[in-house]
Structures are given as C-alpha cells and as structure tokens.
Amino acid sequence: MFEGKTLTVRALETGFAELCFDNGAKPVNVFDRQTVTELSSALDALAGSQIKGLLVTSAKKVFIAGADISEFGPAFGAGKEQLKGFLSVNNANFNRLENLPFPSVVAINGFALGGGFEFCLACDYRILSSAAQVGFPEVGLGILPGWGGTVRSPRLAGLANALKWVAEGKQHRADDALVDGFVDEVVDPDTLRQAALARLKSAVDSPAAYRSRRQQKAQPLMISADQAAAIESSALEAIRKKLGDHYPAPQVAIKTMVSAVNKPFEEALEAEFDGFYRLSKTPEARALIGNFLSDQKLSSVARKYASASPGPVRRAAVLGAGTMGGGIAYQNAVRGFAVFMKDINQSALDLGIGEARGLLDKRVQRGALSQEKADSVLAAITPSLSYDGMAECDIVIEAVVEKEAVKKAVLAEVEREVPESTILASNTSSILISSIAEALERPENFCGLHFFNPVHAMPLVEVVRGQKTSDVTVARAVEHVLGMGKKPVVVNDCPGFLVNRVLFPYFAGFNLLMRDGADFKDLDRVMEGWGWPMGPAYLLDVIGIDVAVHAADVMADGFPDRLKLDFPQATHLMAEHKRLGQKNGKGFYLYESGAKGKLAKQNDPETWSILSSHVAERQRFGEDDIVARMMVPMCIEMARCLEEGITGSPAEADMALLYGLGFPRFRGGVFRWLEEIGMAQFCAMADRFSHLGKLYEPTEAMRGMAADNRRYYSQ
Numbered sequence: 001m002f003e004g005k006t007l008t009v010r011a012l013e014t015g016f017a018e019l020c021f022d023n024g025a026k027p028v029n030v031f032d033r034q035t036v037t038e039l040s041s042a043l044d045a046l047a048g049s050q051i052k053g054l055l056v057t058s059a060k061k062v063f064i065a066g067a068d069i070s071e072f073g074p075a076f077g078a079g080k081e082q083l084k085g086f087l088s089v090n091n092a093n094f095n096r097l098e099n100l101p102f103p104s105v106v107a108i109n110g111f112a113l114g115g116g117f118e119f120c121l122a123c124d125y126r127i128l129s130s131a132a133q134v135g136f137p138e139v140g141l142g143i144l145p146g147w148g149g150t151v152r153s154p155r156l157a158g159l160a161n162a163l164k165w166v167a168e169g170k171q172h173r174a175d176d177a178l179v180d181g182f183v184d185e186v187v188d189p190d191t192l193r194q195a196a197l198a199r200l201k202s203a204v205d206s207p208a209a210y211r212s213r214r215q216q217k218a219q220p221l222m223i224s225a226d227q228a229a230a231i232e233s234s235a236l237e238a239i240r241k242k243l244g245d246h247y248p249a250p251q252v253a254i255k256t257m258v259s260a261v262n263k264p265f266e267e268a269l270e271a272e273f274d275g276f277y278r279l280s281k282t283p284e285a286r287a288l289i290g291n292f293l294s295d296q297k298l299s300s301v302a303r304k305y306a307s308a309s310p311g312p313v314r315r316a317a318v319l320g321a322g323t324m325g326g327g328i329a330y331q332n333a334v335r336g337f338a339v340f341m342k343d344i345n346q347s348a349l350d351l352g353i354g355e356a357r358g359l360l361d362k363r364v365q366r367g368a369l370s371q372e373k374a375d376s377v378l379a380a381i382t383p384s385l386s387y388d389g390m391a392e393c394d395i396v397i398e399a400v401v402e403k404e405a406v407k408k409a410v411l412a413e414v415e416r417e418v419p420e421s422t423i424l425a426s427n428t429s430s431i432l433i434s435s436i437a438e439a440l441e442r443p444e445n446f447c448g449l450h451f452f453n454p455v456h457a458m459p460l461v462e463v464v465r466g467q468k469t470s471d472v473t474v475a476r477a478v479e480h481v482l483g484m485g486k487k488p489v490v491v492n493d494c495p496g497f498l499v500n501r502v503l504f505p506y507f508a509g510f511n512l513l514m515r516d517g518a519d520f521k522d523l524d525r526v527m528e529g530w531g532w533p534m535g536p537a538y539l540l541d542v543i544g545i546d547v548a549v550h551a552a553d554v555m556a557d558g559f560p561d562r563l564k565l566d567f568p569q570a571t572h573l574m575a576e577h578k579r580l581g582q583k584n585g586k587g588f589y590l591y592e593s594g595a596k597g598k599l600a601k602q603n604d605p606e607t608w609s610i611l612s613s614h615v616a617e618r619q620r621f622g623e624d625d626i627v628a629r630m631m632v633p634m635c636i637e638m639a640r641c642l643e644e645g646i647t648g649s650p651a652e653a654d655m656a657l658l659y660g661l662g663f664p665r666f667r668g669g670v671f672r673w674l675e676e677i678g679m680a681q682f683c684a685m686a687d688r689f690s691h692l693g694k695l696y697e698p699t700e701a702m703r704g705m706a707a708d709n710r711r712y713y714s715q
C-alpha cells in the first residue's frame with residue numbers, strides 16, 4: 001500500500017494492514033524528517049483504503065527512539081514559527097492516526113522512547129513485549145515531549161503517573177508500564193505479534209471500546225483545581241529534591257501539564273508547544289542536547305580507533321591487586337573477560353579478590369545479578385603470585401604503586417614473559433607514558449590506560465598515546481576499554497594527560513583563593529551551587545590530600561610557568577599536618593561514619609588554625625569572583641590541550657570531563673560553557689584576574705577567537 005525508505009504499509013490477508021517502521025539508513029528507528037514525511041504519505045494511503053484495522057510493528061530491535069536529535073540544531077536555532085513547523089507535521093500525523101476510521105494496535109517490541117512512545121499513545125491499543133522499555137527521556141535533553149505526550153499521557157494514565165513519567169524522564173520496564181496504565185497488555189516477545197493481532201480483531205469486532213478510548217484521550221480530564229494544585233506541588237517538590245534548580249525542564253513540564261489538564265485537546269497541545277519552545281531556548285537544553293551529540297561523536301571516534309585492532313582481547317591480566325587493580329580485574333570479569341591478577345603479596349591478592357567479591361555481593365543483594373552469575377564472575381579472576389599463565393594474555397594492565405622506578409621494573413619484567421603481540425598498559429595517573437616506555441624493549445606495544453576511582457562506577461578511561469605507542473596498540477586498547485563497558489577517550493601524553501591536567505589548574509585557583517583569605521567552605525558552597533557534585537575542598541578530601549599534593553607537584557614540574565606556586569599552599573599544609581582527607585578521617589573537614597556506613601563531613605576548627613598563619617586575613621569573595629577564579633584556569637588549560645593536540649576535539653574533551661570529573665551536565669563541559677558565555681566575555685573575565693599570573697592568561701588563539709567571534713563547536 002505504501003513503500004518508503006523508513007517504513008512500509010502492506011495489506012494483510014485478514015483485511016488488516018501493517019505499518020512497519022524500518023529505517024534502513026539509521027542504526028535505530030527515529031522520527032527524522034524522512035520518516036515524518038513518509039508517515040504522512042502512509043496515512044494518506046491508509047485513509048483512502050478499505051482496510052478494517054491497523055497493526056503497527058518495527059523491523060528493528062529498537063521500536064522507535066524518538067525524534068532524531070541530530071536534527072534539533074537548525075530547528076531549535078530558528079524562530080518560534082519554524083519550530084512550530086518542525087513539530088506540527090508529526091503532531092498532525094499522530095492526530096490523523098488517532099482518528100482513522102478503524103482501530104490501531106501497536107506491537108512494541110523494543111525501546112519506544114520520547115516521540116516513539118508518543119506515537120504509541122496515539123494508537124488505540126499498546127501491546128508491549130516483556131523485554132521492551134518505554135518512557136519519555138525528553139527532560140534529559142532539557143525539553144519536554146512535543147508530540148502530544150504531555151496531553152495524552154495524563155488522559156490515559158492519570159495526572160500523577162503522567163507527571164512522574166514525564167518529569168523523571170526514566171525508561172520504564174514493561175511491568176511498570178502496565179501497572180501505571182500506559183500500556184494495555186504485556187506479553188512474551190515470541191507472542192507479541194499474535195497478541196497484537198488478537199487485540200486488533202477484538203477491537204474490530206466490538207468498536208465501542210476503542211471509540212470510547214479515543215473519546216477519553218480527546219476530553220479534558222476535569223480534575224478539581226485543589227486536586228491539581230496538590231498533585232503539582234508534590235511533583236515539583238519531589239523533582240526539586242532530586243535535581244535542585246539547575247534543570248528547568250522537569251519543572252516546566254509539570255507546570256505545563258497541570259495547566260493543560262482541563263483544557264480541550266487542541267488547547268492542551270498549544271500549551272505543550274509553548275512549554276517546548278520556552279525550553280528549547282534555554283542554555284540547559286543547548287548543553288544537554290550538545291552532550292548527546294558529543295557522546296555520539298565520542299562513540300564514533302572510539303569505534304574508528306577500534307576498527308584497526310588486530311582482534312579482540314581474549315584474556316587480560318592486571319598487575320597489582322590494590323584498589324585500582326582489584327577494580328580493573330572486577331570490571332574485566334564482569335564484562336566476560338578471563339582475567340589474571342598478579343601481586344607479590346598473598347594478602348594484597350586476598351584484598352583484591354575481596355574488593356571484587358564485595359561489589360558482586362552488593363549486586364546480588366540488589367537483585368541485579370544471580371548468585372550463580374556472581375560466582376562465575378569471581379571464578380573468572382585468577383589470583384597469582386607468579387607470572388605463570390601470563391603468556392596467554394593479550395593485554396596486561398599495570399596498576400602497582402605510583403612510583404616510576406617500580407612501574408618501569410615491573411613492566412620490563414612482564415614484557416619478557418609475554419609474546420610480542422601482547423600489549424602492555426599502565427594505569428598511572430601522574431607519570432609520563434613516554435618515560436615509562438624507556439624501560440621497555442617494545443615501547444610501541446605500550447600505552448596508558450587511566451581508570452578513575454572507583455573503577456566500576458566511573459565511565460571514563462583515558463587511553464594515553466606515548467611518543468612511541470603504535471596505532472595498533474591504541475586500537476586494541478580502545479577496543480578492550482569498549483569491551484569493558486567503559487568510555488575510552490584517546491589523548492596524547494603530557495603531565496596529567498587530559499583530565500588531571502585541567503583539574504590541577506582548578507586546584508591551583510583554589511589554593512590562590514585560600515592564600516587570599518577565602519573560606520574553603522564558601523568555595524565548596526559556591527562551586528556546588530554552580531553545579532559540581534563536590535566543591536574543591538571536599539573533592540580534595542575524597543581524592544586524598546597526599547595523592548593530590550603528589551600530583552600537583554608533578555604538574556608544577558611539568559608546567560612551572562603557571563603551576564609552580566611560590567607560597568604555602570593550603571593543600572600542602574593539610575598534608576604536612578597529616579590531614580589526608582577521608583582516608584584518615586580528617587582533611588579540610590572531619591569525617592565520621594554516619595548512617596549506613598556513609599562518611600559524614602563536619603567542620604573542624606583545627607583546619608583554620610593550621611591555615612590561619614599562612615594566609616591573608618579571612619575575607620568574603622563574591623560568588624561570581626569565586627566561579628571565575630576557579631574556572632578560568634581550568635578553561636585556559638583545556639584550550640591549551642586542544643591547541644597542543646592532547647585531545648582530538650572539543651566534544652571528546654567535554655565528554656571526558658563529564659564522565660571523568662562529574663562536570664555539571666547542564667553546562668555541557670568546558671568548551672560548551674565557553675560557547676555559551678562567548679570568548680570575548682571569557683577573556684574579559686580572565687583579564688580581571690591577570691594580576692594572579694599566567695594561570696589567568698588566555699592563549700593567543702583564544703584571544704584570536706574572541707576578536708573574530710569564532711566558537712569551538714561551530715568551527
């Protein structure tokens with residue numbers, strides 16, 4: 001009946017028709033322009049036909065992943081009318097689908113998200129595979145559903161459920177969708193088509209039911225003003241508690257939906273558009289949509305690197321069974337790799353295995369893993385005091401003590417035990433890969449793999465290319481990091497690599513503020529308010545003050561012009577007084593075990609007495625000054641990393657900070673933030689602090705961008 005590039009409609013023998021989504025050009029079905037246009041044509045064909053009922057299916061594993069996010073840029077950048085034009089074609093499609101002169105049933109076989117799920121709500125009945133998931137992830141992009149999702153969902157599932165689904169933006173499992181009233185039936189994947197056809201037949205046989213369903217969606221909900229206000233305030237309170245005030249989308253979605261719930265359908269759609277338009281113009285939406293696109297870029301760059309790998313790793317080895325080694329061994333095993341964990345001490349091996357067992361036990365307790373699976377994961381880790389078996393490993397990841405001589409000795413030793421094809425990697429965070437490589441016979445087979453702590457929870461791994469690292473080594477390392485379920489970002493070698501290289505200028509900004517009399521609690525409060533999960537003093541306590549001081553000294557040797565600080569630094573003073581942070585219960589703050597074994601942070605007057613004789617008289621700094629003095633050094637260092645080719649692109653660098661440091665998602669990373677404030681503005685901000693030295697001096701290239709009004713992403 002209709003044959004497009006993204007969907008087809010064909011008549012079935014029963015007098016029904018089947019509309020099947022199958023976007024050949026894309027990895028998943030999405031509502032891109034082509035699909036939206038073809039859906040209009042398919043509806044023309046259906047409207048003029050004699051069929052009795054419509055079955056909707058997908059030939060892809062993902063039913064429909066929503067609007068094509070890569071098309072948002074031009075539509076969002078244009079005016080209100082253009083955005084309306086962008087959305088209204090599909091709104092008209094969904095309305096036409098809902099008013100066809102015969103019933104429709106959608107068989108949802110996989111993810112139906114955002115616009116994909118909104119399409120399903122426009123069908124008369126939704127039959128869901130028990131393996132599928134559905135939901136409205138739009139708030140995660142800083143927007144709200146724009147194809148009738150905010151209008152149809154309260155009318156189908158009730159206002160409270162609809163607010164929860166839209167404002168939380170989660171993907172829901174099939175059983176939740178059924179309980180919350182978003183779907184009509186959940187069935188085994190094998191019987192999905194059959195169940196959907198049976199539902200269609202009964203809808204054709206008794207049309208009153210589906211017609212009343214349409215009526216229900218078309219009518220206002222008519223709930224009392226008091227009830228609506230109560231639901232609204234509890235939904236707003238829940239979302240504020242969870243997200244704070246940095247994410248406007250859930251709040252706008254809640255207010256929009258409540259305001260429209262008693263309106264006629266068309267007016268409610270208008271309200272939805274108004275909310276959508278407002279959000280589309282926010283910096284948060286620009287950042288969050290930017291994150292999605294940058295993440296796509298990160299994945300595609302990684303896939304490109306990995307494509308040059310000579311073959312997947314079959315067996316991995318980890319040297320050193322400390323916290324990092326144990327974590328890396330666990331991550332390998334949990335992703336199905338047999339892993340050999342070597343240490344020189346039995347007690348360290350016991351601790352490494354204990355670390356892995358503890359993580360597995362937690363997953364079993366949460367119901368995320370069966371005991372049987374947990375046992376088999378643990379069995380995949382072979383602890384050993386010798387190199388026996390190492391020769392079968394395709395990759396060896398060194399995670400021994402952070403001392404160059406020890407790393408060199410251990411890696412040179414293991415190099416003699418493994419075949420020439422085995423790649424070696426170091427999990428160092430502060431030693432140059434090219435320096436360690438000097439101890440090796442085959443430096444081309446060696447790279448850095450910088451994991452973040454705790455390994456199982458932190459998505460990022462920096463794959464560090466030393467001067468002599470070969471392309472094949474990088475390819476295989478990237479492929480293995482992907483296999484471990486992590487996000488690899490390839491960077492060139494330099495002190496601190498990428499993430500620590502930009503983090504330490506931020507800490508230098510902190511030490512300068514402390515020198516000038518700032519209160520670290522104010523700095524934490526302001527930077528957490530700016531969006532960081534932890535302020536700088538708290539973060540230093542978590543990292544470990546000794547570790548941070550060591551890394552800061554390495555960085556100062558690497559970049560003395562801006563990181564050699566000629567005054568007693570607060571971090572170093574803390575270390576001298578054995579205040580090492582959470583690890584020994586006192587750093588800038590004092591820590592005590594609280595409920596559920598969590599460390600509670602408290603103020604400690606002793607901290608100030610240690611600092612007071614070395615810093616200026618305590619004074620309050622304005623919030624803007626604190627943000628500028630903390631962020632400017634980080635941004636300038638990031639720009640240097642791009643200019644020097646340490647990172648491949650602004651998108652990869654921004655994602656590295658999001659995944660490695662918890663950079664505020666709604667700001668999108670350093671480059672995205674610079675894009676938002678503008679380079680001229682940034683340079684002016686930096687120049688206010690030029691008296692503080694090179695740390696606050698934008699590069700020539702940055703000044704050039706400011707003068708020519710150029711941007712990082714639009715280049």
Ligand code: 3HC
Pocket residue numbers: 027028030062065066067068069070111113114115116118137138141144145146147149296299300
């Ligand atoms: N737009 C553009 N590309 C998309 C996309 C979308 N909505 N959804 C997925 N893709 C791309 C991915 O970026 C990836 O691209 P790549 O191969 O170039 O890296 C590819 O499709 C495959 O995706 P995944 O690797 O993520 O596949 P998974 O099977 O792991 O996950 C998924 C599938 C759960 C659907 C996941 O892709 C996802 O969450 N997608 C985003 C869903 C989303 O946010 N939808 C809302 C869109 S906004 C909207 O609909 C507005 C409307 O209300 C007006």
